[in-house]
Structure formats: structure tokens, C-alpha cells
Amino acid sequence: MLPVGVLPSASEVTRKRRLNSDYGLSFLLPMNIADYTEKITLKGHVRDEKGQYYFIDSRSRVRDGLKLMAQIDCQHVMLRLADFKMPYESYIEEGFGVNILSLANLITNATGGKFLFVIDNTFELQDIKDFGRGNALQALQFIIKKYSCEMIPNNFVIHLKQQVGADTGMQYRFKKNIISNSFKDDARTLVTRMYSQMKDGLSFIGLTASNLTAEEYALLNAIPGAIVGGVIKVNYLISPYASHWANSTNAYYDGEIINQDIEDPLELLEATRKALKEQEVPIIDVTIDAADLHKIDGTEPQPDMGDTVMCIDPDMEMNMISARVIELTEYPYEMDKHTSVSLANFMLRDEMDIIADLDKSKRVVDNLLSGAKIRTTVFEDFAKLAIYDINNSKTEVKYDERGIVLQDKTNAQNQVVLSSNGLYLTTNGGASARAAITANGIVAEVIVGILGDFVKLRANQIVVGDAGETIGDGLLSSGASWNQKTTLLLSTGIYTGTLTTNQLIAGSAKISSALIDSIKANQIDVTGGKIIASQIDATNLQVVAANVTGKLVASQIDAKDLHVSSANIDGTITADTVKSTWVYAGTLTAQQINAVNGIVLGANASINWASVTAPSYTQINGTKPPSNADNTTDSIGASRLTKITSTGVYTGTVDAYQVNTVGLAAEKIYQAGSPSNYAVIGGSYGNLSLNYFGGEFFRIDNDISGVDLMWQSGISFLRVTSSNPYPGRAAKPKGVWDFTDATVYAGSIPINAIYNLQTQLNALITRLEYLENNAFILSYRNGGNIVFNSKNIAGKDSTSVLD
Numbered sequence: 001m002l003p004v005g006v007l008p009s010a011s012e013v014t015r016k017r018r019l020n021s022d023y024g025l026s027f028l029l030p031m032n033i034a035d036y037t038e039k040i041t042l043k044g045h046v047r048d049e050k051g052q053y054y055f056i057d058s059r060s061r062v063r064d065g066l067k068l069m070a071q072i073d074c075q076h077v078m079l080r081l082a083d084f085k086m087p088y089e090s091y092i093e094e095g096f097g098v099n100i101l102s103l104a105n106l107i108t109n110a111t112g113g114k115f116l117f118v119i120d121n122t123f124e125l126q127d128i129k130d131f132g133r134g135n136a137l138q139a140l141q142f143i144i145k146k147y148s149c150e151m152i153p154n155n156f157v158i159h160l161k162q163q164v165g166a167d168t169g170m171q172y173r174f175k176k177n178i179i180s181n182s183f184k185d186d187a188r189t190l191v192t193r194m195y196s197q198m199k200d201g202l203s204f205i206g207l208t209a210s211n212l213t214a215e216e217y218a219l220l221n222a223i224p225g226a227i228v229g230g231v232i233k234v235n236y237l238i239s240p241y242a243s244h245w246a247n248s249t250n251a252y253y254d255g256e257i258i259n260q261d262i263e264d265p266l267e268l269l270e271a272t273r274k275a276l277k278e279q280e281v282p283i284i285d286v287t288i289d290a291a292d293l294h295k296i297d298g299t300e301p302q303p304d305m306g307d308t309v310m311c312i313d314p315d316m317e318m319n320m321i322s323a324r325v326i327e328l329t330e331y332p333y334e335m336d337k338h339t340s341v342s343l344a345n346f347m348l349r350d351e352m353d354i355i356a357d358l359d360k361s362k363r364v365v366d367n368l369l370s371g372a373k374i375r376t377t378v379f380e381d382f383a384k385l386a387i388y389d390i391n392n393s394k395t396e397v398k399y400d401e402r403g404i405v406l407q408d409k410t411n412a413q414n415q416v417v418l419s420s421n422g423l424y425l426t427t428n429g430g431a432s433a434r435a436a437i438t439a440n441g442i443v444a445e446v447i448v449g450i451l452g453d454f455v456k457l458r459a460n461q462i463v464v465g466d467a468g469e470t471i472g473d474g475l476l477s478s479g480a481s482w483n484q485k486t487t488l489l490l491s492t493g494i495y496t497g498t499l500t501t502n503q504l505i506a507g508s509a510k511i512s513s514a515l516i517d518s519i520k521a522n523q524i525d526v527t528g529g530k531i532i533a534s535q536i537d538a539t540n541l542q543v544v545a546a547n548v549t550g551k552l553v554a555s556q557i558d559a560k561d562l563h564v565s566s567a568n569i570d571g572t573i574t575a576d577t578v579k580s581t582w583v584y585a586g587t588l589t590a591q592q593i594n595a596v597n598g599i600v601l602g603a604n605a606s607i608n609w610a611s612v613t614a615p616s617y618t619q620i621n622g623t624k625p626p627s628n629a630d631n632t633t634d635s636i637g638a639s640r641l642t643k644i645t646s647t648g649v650y651t652g653t654v655d656a657y658q659v660n661t662v663g664l665a666a667e668k669i670y671q672a673g674s675p676s677n678y679a680v681i682g683g684s685y686g687n688l689s690l691n692y693f694g695g696e697f698f699r700i701d702n703d704i705s706g707v708d709l710m711w712q713s714g715i716s717f718l719r720v721t722s723s724n725p726y727p728g729r730a731a732k733p734k735g736v737w738d739f740t741d742a743t744v745y746a747g748s749i750p751i752n753a754i755y756n757l758q759t760q761l762n763a764l765i766t767r768l769e770y771l772e773n774n775a776f777i778l779s780y781r782n783g784g785n786i787v788f789n790s791k792n793i794a795g796k797d798s799t800s801v802l803d
Contacts, residue, residue, distance in 0.1 A: 010027040010029050011028045013025070016327070017305055018326065019305055020151060025048060025075075026073045031068040042059065043056060052154075052155060055074060055075060056073075057073050059072055076153060077156060081136040082136070086106070087110055090110060092128050094129050094130075099123075100123045103139070103143050105117075106132065107139050110136050115156050117157075117159075118159045119160050123149060123160075126146050148162075164306035172341070181288040183316050183317065186284075187282040190245060191254065192242040192253045192280060193239070193255070194279070196236070196271065198260070203268065204235060204266070206231060207231070207265050209221075237276050239276055240280075281345065284321065284343075285344050290340075291338050308325075326342055326344050328341060404418045423437045676692075688700040707719070769792075773792050
């Protein structure tokens, strides 16, 4: 791949990586530039700042007026393994003791040598079954699961490790680099006692206890019978956290692993130990939006895939929690956007794991098989049971032209005959049938027992007595204790259970309680009662006075007085009066709507705020403002709502492209995209405080008599004052001023403007005059003497000359 140029116009560059899963890159690009038309093609490639290549998978185009933008979605080149089918000759139906490198080389060969694998750690040999069915990416996923390894791609070179990432000492700490976070712990899969089985249902029972660790031995030895004579007598291990999670109901939380590929008890013991370690603590899932301090300070650590980090946020119950980075969403070219990190103490499930779950049903068969061979112990049990049952049934089961015949051992005339057409019972060796079951129904002299609700009885005559009695009026009218399972016909009416009919026509119907699909009647009298229904459908419902509870659906409702206590009404309501405790609606169209006291809606709408009862916070559908919003006690309804008055608008966060105002009052002003960076205006006389990551770095402090400029420690370094001795024009430096890296320019600085400078200069002049008067600069001979002159005094000194 030859480079063709950079994309300086790309924006919103987002990279998302997930451990042992997909790596993606997306960005926005204007469509009306050459970079888009010349460099962006489907299945083309882009490279990020880490040198990793991504192929362009899709382009989404959006028009916003004259603005044309395209979102480019890319995937890491590693995922192109899915484009290579594993060849038939690479398929492994079954293999024993296979090295991980051997399988990796098969994937390399399938890609024509394009993808290479580096095995960075030592992995144990594994027994392989059904490898190479599918594409190369599925084969890689097979390796990762079988050898419990993790992978990290470097373009076309894929590294396989026991664990990727490192522990660099990185911490996510509140008030340092945590902007927002969420924390979940889950104990639904917690296990404190792990059972295990291997091939043929065997276990590690019988191993010497010396194979246990000191901790495992102590926990098992405390259980009577678990270790006898230095030999393990149970097929489970106990977690050291068992006592911590125990309660009055559960002394242990049990789990089990079954692995038919293991034949060595020591290997099973190690697998049990590993499985228990993974499940003996609750699953944690942490998501953190963290400040990317490494973007402004190169010495700060940068999180990478698989790294172990420490989470510290006591308020969120994260007290020194150690977890691994399993997902990263990064914005590598955005200074105002920060990385979102997902942490966990376990491997989260991805799409490949979910697909693999669809294959769970195969495990029932797999547990009967070992290396594609039937487990001998299971097969032998099946065979023994089958032989036993066949031997015991030889005197009862016969086969002839009729089908399968079940013959009574004591009386050969009593038979049950089963054929493809049905089943019949005979007491004369098959000459005739006493009872039969066929596709047409049941034929029997007597049916004894209770017929279920599913039975349909068809007969010209029903005999209910041993003497051949039929159902007559005398029998029916004598049913005084009607139990809702029989229809009772009396002169006063019909008493029955469920009445199913296409049409019920009645001049006057009185129904105390009924489930009715459709009613047509001249009059329905519900005087003194009410109609309760989840839904009433009517083309034209005319109501003089009614209370309706439920859902009323009608094209038109004409009502003189309709009282709705709780209902959803679809259609048109025409009424003199509609009374309701509350109306929930979309658009209301009316000449006038009289609402609560103080509110009149219509052509001349008005609101009298003094008469309006403020709604509670829960009555308003919205998102509450942040805690730094204006919380005046007279805000409408609650202290976290938006209030609009003649003096202004009081609310939380206002998002706008432009705010025009004559006077803007604010307590805090936040940096866009960085909520921990803000300026605070406050104090008694209007101070200004600049804060970085929640901490004060600089302050302009006003105390009326003067203004101090202060560093984050609270120590002033400059004060401007209007007090004496220099009213209105004094600036007083404070502390230590270092002019090492400064050059001071001044046209003229009066000597008396510099404190004590005149005194120091006078002393210096006096000293210089003394030196000029006493320093000898000339000597000459005068008779028998040598005479010395200073700069200012001739003949200052002399001495005699010795000949």
C-alpha cells in the first residue's frame, strides 16, 4: 500500500478497540474537496497515528443545506481474515496434542502468507476437534478460545499472548482524571465450590493431597471425609472467599465444569482451579470518561488494550479496585475530547461468543462422546439396560400381521394391538374390539373418569346412569348447586359459564357480570352499576350519563354527561360537559380552554402567575439541570426547574450558537468540552477565579482598598491600590520577583521612584571621591624627595630618596 497523502480536513476521528474483538475507525470528511473524491474509495485503506491500517468499509453521506459531509467507517485490516476461506485440506476432524503454532500456520497458508502470527508465550498442547470449518477469522477465534490466549494485531502481523497489556501503575482517580464514571458489580455467576468432570465422567478423586496448594488443602481438610489418608475423596475445590459469601441459606455457591477433552486428573485439577479463580469474585464492569492528561503532559501514562489499572472513587464504592482495560474509545486528534474506557475483571462477551451459544445443544451429544468415540461407560450402561428390558418383555410383546401385540401373561385372550391405523383392546384374542382409538375418535362401551376441557362430545343420546338413564328435565332442574360447570335452565333465566355466540339479541338484557365480545340491544341497563372494560369499540356510542373506566375507542361519542375517571379516548367527543381529573393529549384545538385557576387559553390567552400552583418536578417531562444551576427558592415548582420572569431566565445549562445580551450575569463559566475547567465570579466585591481540573490556579481578589493577583497557593505576587501614600497609582509587588529571564525597558526612571536608591548612590560617590583623592597616579623627584600626586591632589605625599 503506497501512501497517497494525508487528510487534513478529517474531523470527529474516533477509534474504538475491543480486546480479542473488532478494531474500528470512523471520521467525517467534506464531500466537495479533492481528498474525498481522490483518496476515499470503498475497500481502500487509511492509516492512523499509530501506523495501523484500516480498510474503508462504508460511507454515509449527509446534506445540510449546501454543506455535504460523509462519515467514513473503517475496520482494522486484521478483520480481512474473514475474506479468506479455510481450504478443505486444512480441516482437522480430530487431532491430539496439537501445537498452537501449527494451527496458526494453517491460517497463514490459507491467506497466501499475507497474515503472519507471532507466538509470544508458551502454550500447552491441546486436543483439537473440528478445526478449519469456515473462514480464517473463525479459525483464529477457535485458537483464542481453545488455548485461552489473547491477541493484539500489528497490521498483518498478529501476536498471540497469554495476556496482553501491562501494569504501568496507571490510576483513574476522582478529582484527578475522572470526568464521569459508572460502576456495576454482579454476583449472579458467583461460585465458591467448583465441581468438575473429565472424560467418561471421571474426576480427580483418588489423587494424593500433595497435589493441592497449602490453601486448597486447608479448606478441604476442614470438611469431614474430603481428604482421607492423604487422598482426595471429593471432586470439588473450595474458594478461600466461601466464608465471606456464606449466609444462612447457602454455605457454598456451587458450579461445575465438564470437559470431555481432559483425560489426566492433574490436568482436570488445574482446570478446576482456574475456573474457580475466574468465578469466585463478583463480576465488575466499569466505564470511565477520563481526561487525556497525556495530551498536555507527555509524562502522563496512556491507557492501552489489556492494561491493568487502579480505580479510586470512594463515593462510587471503588476503593482501590484493580481491573483490566477491555475496550477503548479514543479521539486521537481532538484535544477537547477524552478517551472512554471500559474496565472489567473478566472477558466481556462479544458477537462471536453469542453465536457460539447457538451451538450449545451439541454439548448433550458431546458429553456422550469423547474424541468422536462413544464413552464406553455410558454405552455399556445403555446396552445392559436394553438387554435387561428385552429379556423381561419376551413373554408380553409379540409381532404378527396386525402389528405390535401386547399380550397378558395370565390370559392370552386379553390383548392390546398397536398398528399404523390406531390402537384397540380385545378380550377374545382379537376377534372383536372392546375399545379402540383411531384418527376418527374413540370407540368404547364405557368411558370412566373425568373428561378434560379439551373434549368435544358428539352423541345422539347421552346415558348418565348405570341402568341406562338419559339426561332429562328432572335431572337438569334438580341441579340446585350450580357450580359454573353446567348450564342450568330455569324459568327465571339461563345460568351458565362462558357464553359464545355470534349475536345476542335481547329486548332488555340485564347482565351483572359478563365477558362480551359484541352487544346489539335496544337498551343496556347498567343502572346502579358500571361497565368496566379494557377497551370499548363503537361506531356510534350515545351516552346519556355514564362512568367509563378503561379505553374508549369510537368514531364519534355523543354524550350529555360523560364522566371519565381514567381513560384513553380515541376519536371525537361531542358533549355538553366532559369532566375529567386530568387530560393527556397531543394537540388540543379549541376556541377556549379554561384550565386551572389563573390560566385561560384561547384567542385572548393569559396567565396570572399569582394564581397558578406550580407543578412538582415529577410532573414535568425533562432533564434536571446540573447542580450548579440557579437554585433560587422561588423557582417555579422546584429548585431545579427553568424559571422565566420579567427580570430574566433562571435555568441550568444553556446550549446556543449565539447569546445576545446587554447584561449577562453568571457565577461560573465553563470551558467548552472540559467541565472541570471554569472561571468563577464571586466573593464580596467581584473576584475572578480561574480553575483547572477543579482546582484554583489563579485569582484576581478585590477588597475595595486594592486588587491582589494571587497564585494557586493563595499568596499575592502583585497588589494595585488606591490608598496612600500614592492614591490611585500604586502597584506593590509582593514576594520574590525573579528577573532572570526578563529585560526591563524604561525611558526615564526617577531616582526617588526607586526605594533607597539615592542613599546607596551617595555612599558610592563618597567612596569614589576617597579613592580619587588617595590613589597615586604620578610620582617625580624633587631634590632629595619623591613626590606622589593623586587624581585630585598634587603632592599628596612624599618621601626622601636614599642615594
